[in-house]
Each structure stands twice: as structure tokens, then as C-alpha cells.
Amino acid sequence: MHRFVIAALVVALAQPVSAIEPQAAVAEAEQFAISNVISTVYHEFGHVFIDQWALPILGREEDAADTITTLLLLQAGTAEADTASRDTVAGYFLSFRLFGTVEESTDFSDEHGLDVQRAYQMACLLVGGGPDRFGDLAKEAGLDADRVETCTAEHELALRSWNAMAAPHLAGEGAESAAVAVVYEEATADYQEIASLLRTRGVLEGVAEAITAQFVLPRALTIRAHICEEENAYYYADIDEISICYEYAQLYRDMLLDPDTAGMAAAE
Ligand SMILES: [Zn+2]
Numbered sequence: 346m347h348r349f350v351i352a353a354l355v356v357a358l359a360q361p362v363s364a365i366e367p368q369a370a371v372a373e374a375e376q377f378a379i380s381n382v383i384s385t386v387y388h389e390f391g392h393v394f395i396d397q398w399a400l401p402i403l404g405r406e407e408d409a410a411d412t413i414t415t416l417l418l419l420q421a422g423t424a425e426a427d428t429a430s431r432d433t434v435a436g437y438f439l440s441f442r443l444f445g446t447v448e449e450s451t452d453f454s455d456e457h458g459l460d461v462q463r464a465y466q467m468a469c470l471l472v473g474g475g476p477d478r479f480g481d482l483a484k485e486a487g488l489d490a491d492r493v494e495t496c497t498a499e500h501e502l503a504l505r506s507w508n509a510m511a512a513p514h515l516a517g518e519g520a521e522s523a524a525v526a527v528v529y530e531e532a533t534a535d536y537q538e539i540a541s542l543l544r545t546r547g548v549l550e551g552v553a554e555a556i557t558a559q560f561v562l563p564r565a566l567t568i569r570a571h572i573c574e575e576e577n578a579y580y581y582a583d584i585d586e587i588s589i590c591y592e593y594a595q596l597y598r599d600m601l602l603d604p605d606t607a608g609m610a611a612a613e
Contacts (some may be wrong), residue, residue, distance in 0.1 A: 362480040363547065364540045370602060374600065377432050377433070377435075377436070377598065377600070378595070378598040379429075379543070379548055380428055380429040381432055382543060382549075382594050383548060384432075384436075385589065386548075386552040386587065387414040387586040388411060388414045389410075389568075389578055389589075390413070390587070391409060391410030391412075391413035391414055392406065393562065393580055394510075394511070394514075397562055397564055398510070398513075405458070407457045408455050411458075411467065413507060414569055415430065415467050415471060415474075417476050418430045419471065424553075430467070431479075433577055434471070436600070437461065437581045438461065438468070438486070440460045440600065441464070442486030444608065445461065460469055468486040469492060469495070470496065470500050472493060472496045473495075473498070473499055473501070474500040474504065474514065483517075496603065514561045514562075515560060520561050520563045521561065522560060522564060523559075524566075525553040525557055525566045526565070527550050527553055528569045528570070529543065529544045529565060529570045530570065532591050533572055534581075536572060540591050543594060544570075552575050564585050567585065567586045567587070568583045568587045570590075571588065571589075571590065572591055573590035573591075573592060574592070576590060576592045576593045576596040576608060577588060594610055
């Protein structure tokens with residue numbers, strides 16, 4: 346049943362792209378890429394907080410970083426943040442459908458949950474924390490009624506925990522964050538368009554500014570967008586750097602525009 350529901354959501358969010366005007370399809374795919382990069386930068390900041398504030402975490406660090414991401418996007422409450430939240434849930438479902446359903450390629454030992462689980466978890470926190478804005482996601486994402494009943498409490502616990510963790514590190518009254526620098530490296534030919542999109546839209550700066558306006562980071566940090574020869578994003582604690590691969594942003598664009606070949610370029 347879940348497979349059908351997943352398909353329904355992906356169809357609702359992704360399928361129309363191929364059926365609409367090429368220009369509109371490109372714009373939608375670019376927004377999808379931007380949204381998923383935004384949530385990924387928040388996720389990496391989750392790792393930054395855990396590291397720089399030496400936060401106690403029981404359970405998987407990756408789950409904690411996902412929870413922080415969802416809470417911060419919910420709290421931002423802007424149209425862009427809400428779109429990023431929805432596109433991220435859709436991105437997990439789509440990624441699971443494209444890459445995660447082949448038994449051999451599903452890594453059950455990975456430090457992350459399966460993308461489909463990350464989708465349900467994020468949808469649950471969104472529904473619980475923003476029932477007015479995200480109530481429809483419960484049905485769209487196919488959350489079981491039993492699970493929906495727990496989402497309000499799950500969100501409350503997550504928010505209470507996060508607020509306690511962040512309280513000693515809030516910006517204001519003379520408490521300022523160390524600087525967060527943003528660097529967009531030159532891209533190779535295949536990735537110049539996506540690099541230019543992220544740069545001209547100030548995607549990384551937007552997240553950096555939102556974070557430093559609210560929280561105090563003790564150590565300066567760089568967010569570097571660059572060619573990595575893989576589709577990923579990392580936080581490197583040893584060099585105080587968040588790495589966002591252009592290939593990762595491109596993957597999300599291609600997942601909507603060209604799902605048959607998405608993810609092939611970096612593997613070649
Ligand atoms: Zn992570």
C-alpha cells in the first residue's frame with residue numbers, strides 16, 4: 346500500500362513536469378533543486394550545532410540533524426521555507442523511488458534512515474508543528490492515521506528538546522555568531538548552469554544569514570559549493586566547512602527533468 350501512496354505523491358509533485366511547457370518544467374525543477382539544497386544546508390548546520398555546541402545526542406546523529414532542519418524550516422515560516430519543506434519530503438520519496446527500491450542499492454547499514462523513512466518523519470513533524478500549513482501533507486504523503494495522531498506530540502517533544510539545546514546559544518544582547526563565509530567555486534561546463542542558479546539566487550547566503558541571525562556559532566565556518574565528483578553534501582568539522590556538491594544540486598534538478606538519467610553524470 347505504501348508503494349502506491351509514494352507513487353501517488355511523486356506523481357502529484359513530479360510527473361506533471363514532463364507534461365508542461367519546457368520552460369515551466371525547467372523552472373519547477375530548478376526550484377526543486379534550490380529547495381533541496383536549502384534543506385540540506387540546514388541539515389549540515391544541524392551537524393555544525395551538534396559539533397560546535399557539543400550537544401548530547403542519543404540515537405542517530407543523522408536523525409537529529411533532520412529534526413533540527415524541519416524545526417528551523419517550520420520556524421522560518423516563509424513561503425520559501427515552506428516550499429523547501431514540501432520539496433524535501435517529495436525529494437526523499439522521489440529519491441527512494443528512483444534509487445532506493447532496488448534491493449542491491451538499499452544500504453540498510455547506512456547512518457541515515459532510508460529516504461522513504463526520512464520523508465515520513467519530516468512529513469509527520471511538519472503536520473504536527475504546522476497543521477494549518479501542512480495538514481494536507483498527511484494525506485498526500487500517506488501517513489497512517491495512527492501515526493498522524495502522534496505527530497503533534499512528536500513535534501512538541503522535538504521542539505522542547507531543541508529549544509533547551511539552543512537556549513544557551515541564542516544570538517542577541519551582545520552575543521554574536523562567528524562569521525559564516527560562502528564560497529561558490531568555478532564549476533565545470535556541465536554544472537555551470539546549476540552553479541550560476543545557486544549563486545544568483547543567493548541560496549547558501551540565505552541559510553547562513555538565517556542561522557547567524559538566530560544562533561551563536563563559536564567557530565567561523567565556510568560553506569563551499571563546488572565540484573566534488575559525487576552527489577553529496579558534508580560537514581567537515583576538522584576544517585569548519587560545509588561542502589555542497591554542484592552534482593548534488595544537479596541531481597535534484599535532473600530527478601524532475603530527466604529521471605531516467607538522473608545521477609548518471611557524476612558516476613561516469
Ligand atoms: Zn548528515
